Amino acid sequence: MEVLSFLVWPFLACLLLIIIHTYFGIHILERGIIFVDLALAQFIGVGIALSFLIGEDGSLLLSLIFAFLGSIILALSKKASKYVNIEAFIGVLYIFSFSAAILILDKSPHGLEEFKTIMNGNIIWVTPKDILSTLIVYGAVGVLHFLLRKQFHALSFEGKGSFLLELLFFASFAVVLVKSVHIAGILQVFSFLVVPALIGRLFFRDPGKVLMVGWLAGVLISMGGIFLSFRLDVPTAPVIVAGLALVFFLLLLIKVVRHKAGLAGDDAGVQP
Numbered sequence: 169m170e171v172l173s174f175l176v177w178p179f180l181a182c183l184l185l186i187i188i189h190t191y192f193g194i195h196i197l198e199r200g201i202i203f204v205d206l207a208l209a210q211f212i213g214v215g216i217a218l219s220f221l222i223g224e225d226g227s228l229l230l231s232l233i234f235a236f237l238g239s240i241i242l243a244l245s246k247k248a249s250k251y252v253n254i255e256a257f258i259g260v261l262y263i264f265s266f267s268a269a270i271l272i273l274d275k276s277p278h279g280l281e282e283f284k285t286i287m288n289g290n291i292i293w294v295t296p297k298d299i300l301s302t303l304i305v306y307g308a309v310g311v312l313h314f315l316l317r318k319q320f321h322a323l324s325f326e327g328k329g330s331f332l333l334e335l336l337f338f339a340s341f342a343v344v345l346v347k348s349v350h351i352a353g354i355l356q357v358f359s360f361l362v363v364p365a366l367i368g369r370l371f372f373r374d375p376g377k378v379l380m381v382g383w384l385a386g387v388l389i390s391m392g393g394i395f396l397s398f399r400l401d402v403p404t405a406p407v408i409v410a411g412l413a414l415v416f417f418l419l420l421l422i423k424v425v426r427h428k429a430g431l432a433g434d435d436a437g438v439q440p
Contacts, residue, residue, distance in 0.1 A: 174398075175292075175394055175395065175398060177294050177295065177296060177298075177299060178291050178292050178293075178294055178394050178404070179391055179394060180299050181291050181294045181298065181299060181302065181351055181352070182291065182386075182387065182390035182391065182394065182408075183387055183390075184299070184302050184303060184306055185348060185351075185352055185356075185357070185360050185390075186360055186364060186382075186383055186386035186387050186390060187306070187383060188306045188309065188310065188344055188348075189344075189348070189357065189360035189361045189364075190360070190361075190364045190365055190368075190379060190382040190383055190386055191313070191379060192341055192344070192361060193360075193361040193362055193364060193365030193366075193382065194365050194368075194375050194378055194379060194382075195320070195324040195337075196361060196362070196365075197362070197365050197366070197369065198324045198325055199324050200254070200255075201245070201254060201255065201258060202255070202362060203255065203258050203259065203262060204242060204258055206262055206354065206358045207238075207242075207258045207259070207261040207262035207265065208235070208238045208239070208242060208261075208338075208341070208342060208345055209345050209348075209349050209354045209357050209358060210262050210265040210266050210269065210354060211234055211235075211237070211238040211241075211261065211262075211265040212231050212234050212235050212238065212342070212345055212346055212349055213265060213266075213269050213349065213354060214234055214265050214268045214269050214272065215230035215231040215232075215233060215234035215235070216230070216231055216269075216349065216350070217268075217269040217272040217273050217276075218230050218272055219231070220272075220273065220276050221272055221273070221275055221276050228346070228350075231346045231349070231350070232343075232346055235339075235342035235343060235345060235346045236339065236342065238261075238338075238342055239335060239338035239339040239341070239342040240335065240338075241261060242258075242261075242338045243331060243334045243335040243337075243338045243339075245257055245258065246334065287353050287354050287355055287405075290351075290353075291351055291352045291353075291356065291394075291404055291405065292394065292397065292398065292404045294351055298351055301347070302347050302351065305343065305344065305347045306344060306347070309340045309343060309344050312336075312340055313340065316333075316336075319333055320333075320337055321375075323337060324337075325375075345357065348360075352405065353405050355405050355406070355409050356404075356405040356408055356409060359408070359409040359412050359413070360386060360390075360412075363386070363412040363413065363416050364381075364382030364383065364385050364386035364412070365378060365379075365382045366416055367381060367382060367385045367386075367415065367416055367419060368380070368381035368382040368385070370416075370419055370420060370423055371423075385412075385415065386412070389408065389411045389412050389415055390408050390411075390412075392411060393407040393408035393410075393411045393412075394407075394408070396411075
């Protein structure tokens with residue numbers, strides 16, 4: 169009972185993360201810019217790295233500044249796609265951010281530990297205050313996307329919309345990432361964005377059904393990962409990320425085998 173009372177806060181944190189990131193993941197997969205979350209999160213990580221160097225009091229402000237700059241860059245990426253492959257563009261943004269963070273943290277006396285914090289987070293130690301502030305931020309973004317759901321749907325699924333709408337989409341996404349990276353780290357945030365949505369798309373194409381399957385898979389795997397990491401005394405984020413990836417690969421394998429078995433059955437059915 170004592171263990172459950174301790175783990176309830178990371179459980180709730182994962183629930184909030186899964187709800188918001190699976191939604192954004194559907195948009196990102198539809199746009200075909202899979203690594204945008206990783207690049208933007210790492211860009212925000214530059215701000216976090218600077219805060220470690222000059223003092224953590226400015227962590228939130230620096231993260232928001234870099235989040236806003238990153239959202240402007242990504243909003244302009246549609247124009248850049250006329251001249252360069254969009255995934256390559258995002259990849260360059262990521263490696264620049266990664267290198268910049270390393271160079272900054274190299275000047276910090278605890279650079280290695282701080283780098284691990286940015287990548288892995290510390291979701292097992294979230295507090296009720298963290299949960300409340302996360303709920304407020306995610307809730308505000310959720311209301312915005314609900315009010316503009318038709319416009320954002322047209323933006324991602326039909327490629328229709330203005331630059332300002334594109335900027336608003338990425339800016340709201342960046343605000344979510346600022347909060348997410350601070351509590352869960354870049355690796356876990358990226359896996360929450362991509363893998364649950366991918367699992368949902370293994371079985372459905374309707375965004376609503378993909379969202380439901382992604383939520384279910386993400387919550388169950390995350391909660392199992394938190395409990396396992398606590399029992400084994402190992403880092404939480406890598407356990408959850410590995411669990412999500414393994415479940416995805418297993419379900420993909422099952423789908424491939426069933427598809428081949430179905431084709432074999434069809435071929436047998438047409439034999440004389």
